[in-house]
Amino acid sequence: xxxxxxxxxxxxxxxxxxxxxxxxxxxxxxxxxxxxxxxxxxxxxxxxxxxxxxxxxxxxxxxxxxxxxxxxxxxxxxxxxxxxxxxxxxxxxxxxxxxxxxxxxxx
Amino acid sequence: xxxxxxxxxxxxxxxxxxxxxxxxxxxxxxxxxxxxxxxxxxxxxxxxxxxxxxxxxxxxxxxxxxxxxxxxxxxxxxxxxxxxxxxxxxxxxxxxxxxxxxxxxxxxxxxxxxxxxxxxxxxxxxxxxxxxxxxxxxxxxxxxxxxxxxxxxxxxxxxxxxxxxxxxxxxxxxxxxxxxxxxxxxxxxxxxxxxxxxxxxxxxxxxxxxxxxxxxxxxxxxxxxxxxxxxxxxxxxxxxxxxxxxxxxxxxxxxxxxxxxxxxxxxxxxxxxxxxxxxxxxxxxxxxxxxxxxxxxxxxxxxxxxxxxxxxxxxxxxxxxxxxxxxxxxxxxxxxxxxxxxxxxxxxxxxxxxxxxxxxx
Numbered sequence: 001x002x003x004x005x006x007x008x009x010x011x012x013x014x015x016x017x018x019x020x021x022x023x024x025x026x027x028x029x030x031x032x033x034x035x036x037x038x039x040x041x042x043x044x045x046x047x048x049x050x051x052x053x054x055x056x057x058x059x060x061x062x063x064x065x066x067x068x069x070x071x072x073x074x075x076x077x078x079x080x081x082x083x084x085x086x087x088x089x090x091x092x093x094x095x096x097x098x099x100x101x102x103x104x105x106x107x
Numbered sequence: 108x109x110x111x112x113x114x115x116x117x118x119x120x121x122x123x124x125x126x127x128x129x130x131x132x133x134x135x136x137x138x139x140x141x142x143x144x145x146x147x148x149x150x151x152x153x154x155x156x157x158x159x160x161x162x163x164x165x166x167x168x169x170x171x172x173x174x175x176x177x178x179x180x181x182x183x184x185x186x187x188x189x190x191x192x193x194x195x196x197x198x199x200x201x202x203x204x205x206x207x208x209x210x211x212x213x214x215x216x217x218x219x220x221x222x223x224x225x226x227x228x229x230x231x232x233x234x235x236x237x238x239x240x241x242x243x244x245x246x247x248x249x250x251x252x253x254x255x256x257x258x259x260x261x262x263x264x265x266x267x268x269x270x271x272x273x274x275x276x277x278x279x280x281x282x283x284x285x286x287x288x289x290x291x292x293x294x295x296x297x298x299x300x301x302x303x304x305x306x307x308x309x310x311x312x313x314x315x316x317x318x319x320x321x322x323x324x325x326x327x328x329x330x331x332x333x334x335x336x337x338x339x340x341x342x343x344x345x346x347x348x349x350x351x352x353x354x355x356x357x358x359x360x361x362x363x364x365x366x367x368x369x370x371x372x373x374x375x376x377x378x379x380x381x382x383x384x385x386x387x388x389x390x391x392x393x394x395x396x397x398x399x400x401x402x403x404x405x406x407x408x409x410x411x412x413x414x415x416x417x418x419x420x421x422x423x424x425x426x427x428x429x430x431x432x433x434x435x436x437x438x439x440x441x442x443x444x445x446x447x448x449x450x451x452x453x454x455x456x457x458x459x460x461x462x463x464x465x466x467x468x
Contacts, residue, residue, distance in 0.1 A: 023398045024277060024346060025280060025343065054173065055272075057170075058399075058402045061402040092280060095280070103281050104282065
């Protein structure tokens with residue numbers, strides 16, 4: 001991607017985050033409903049995401065993976081700010097239809 | 108921020124590893140295997156080193172990393188105290204020093220977990236908090252009674268509730284009916300009640316405790332997402348295999364304990380305890396090290412099917428050990444225990460080789 005090209009839409013970045021997989025469940029963080037918000041604020045790509053549990057130690061690591069995945073889709077040196085937030089808490093309702101079906105059909 | 112870097116966390120992990128190595132060798136000394144004198148001197152402290160010194164440090168570190176995202180430093184005192192507590196044993200400090208350090212460590216982990224629960228009152232966070240509180244209770248019992256034996260059910264509850272709480276958290280992905288969750292709560296309270304009872308009515312309490320472990324294993328075998336994720340591929344499937352095979356050992360350990368195997372002096376005690384602590388707890392560790400270790404130490408451990416090798420060795424050597432115990436073949440038990448130790452070594456080497464390859468890439 002060249003410098004002159006426009007920044008991708010937040011929706012495109014959301015798609016890019018499907019590369020980040022929760023290793024325990026084998027499903028990407030977007031379908032799990034962990035990505036709350038993606039926005040451009042003063043040239044900074046801000047991502048607000050959560051974890052299914054505040055007791056989970058994987059938060060930092062997954063945030064780093066989000067950062068890496070976004071860099072592959074953004075012009076070089078675009079500032080990225082990945083924030084782990086706990087409000088509102090994650091609930092199963094936040095999962096996509098696809099993720100819910102994945103778990104449901106195995107019952 | 109201090110402790111946000113791997114360099115500051117690795118020494119804490121190293122303290123846990125020192126307790127692990129000494130604890131394993133101390134365990135072998137109990138089975139009349141020749142080990143270096145520093146470890147042979149710790150034969151009586153095998154359980155304290157493995158559960159408080161190793162697992163306590165690792166679990167406290169895991170919880171501290173989860174809490175660290177909010178720029179809090181104090182949770183890291185948990186793994187520090189647990190690790191130094193193990194070290195105090197090794198340098199021959201008075202036992203009471205280790206006891207106080209473990210009490211401090213478990214109090215910190217309990218406080219951290221309770222804060223998470225208060226912010227988000229979910230059943231799985233209550234379970235984790237009760238697990239940490241069980242560790243604290245066991246350490247107090249050890250301090251007051253001057254013996255490890257009555258502390259053991261509490262230390263087992265610490266590990267079992269910590270694992271069960273984390274598994275309960277993941278069942279939220281599934282539509283699990285409310286009554287099933289109430290069943291889980293009933294088992295947890297039954298387990299803690301039985302641990303309490305064991306302080307007064309030792310054999311009854313321990314048998315009841317063991318049967319609650321069987322109930323918990325049955326609950327997990329039925330409701331854990333591992334039953335779904337085993338159909339995935341790669342690392343996700345490997346973790347599921349570790350879990351489901353680990354639950355099998357929890358059932359075996361619980362059944363052995365249910366017929367008196369957890370009672371001190373029982374000929375099946377070694378079998379019951381190691382089915383639970385090696386077969387179940389270490390299968391869990393083998394499964395989760397490839398994701399928890401990178402989270403704590405910030406190094407990548409790419410999945411490779413070779414991970415199944417130490418897992419298979421674990422199950423084979425635990426099976427041999429229990430067979431040796433049940434058939435009263437001390438030589439088999441002893442050789443299987445050496446096999447258990449070599450399995451842990453194989454596991455650590457597997458992880459280190461994968462880390463090396465990840466860096467070389």
